[in-house]
Amino acid sequence: MPKTTDIATFAEAYAAGVPVVDVREPYEYEAGHLPGARLIPLGEVVARAGELDQDATTYVICQAGGRSLRAVEALDAAGYDVVNVEGGMSAWTAQGRPVELGPEQPQG
Template sequence: MSEIQNVPVTAVPHDARILDVREHYEWEAGHVDGALHVPLEELPSRLGDLDPDEDLHVICRSGGRSQRAAEWLEANGYTAVNVSGGMGAWLEAGKPMVSEVGGEPTVL
C-alpha cells in the first residue's frame, strides 16, 4: 500500500472536498460546513457517494480513523489525504465549524 499524504489543518484549501469519517454523534456535535459525512464502517457500502475524480481530505477526531479511511480509498482508486490532528486540530486552529444540534459546535 502506498504512503498516504498527511496534511495539517492549516494546509487544507478552503474549497477542499472534506470527507468526515466520524460517528453520527460526533458529526452532529460539530463538523466542517460542507463536508461529506460517511462514518468509517459505512465507507465500503457508500463508495458510490464519492466522486473518484475528486481529491478527498479525510478527517476524523484525531487522525487515526481518517488515516485508515484514506489508505482504503487510495487502495480502491481514489485520491485521498489524511488531515493530521483531525477535528481536534481544526477546532484548536479556530477554523469554522457548524453543529447539527444547535449551540456552539464542538469536537467530541
C-alpha cells in the same frame, strides 16, 4: 503510502472548496463538523465509496487523524485520490476555525 496534510495546508484547500468527508460517528459530527463536510462513518466508507468523485482529491477528517487514516488507506487502495487530515477536528477547533452544529444537510 497514504497522503497526509497538516491543518494549515488543509485549511487553504478547504477554503478553495475541496470535497471533505468526515468519518466520525453521527453523534460526533452533530456536535461540531466542518460546514459542507459529507458524513460517511468509518464503518461505511468502503460500502459508500461510490459516493465520492474519483476525479477529485477528497480530504478525509475524523477527531484526531486515526480513523481518517484508516479510511484513506482503504479508499486509496480502491483507486481514490484521498488525503488524510492530520490532527483532525481536534486540531481544527484548537485553532479556532469554524464548525457547524447539527446533522448533515442533504447534498446538492
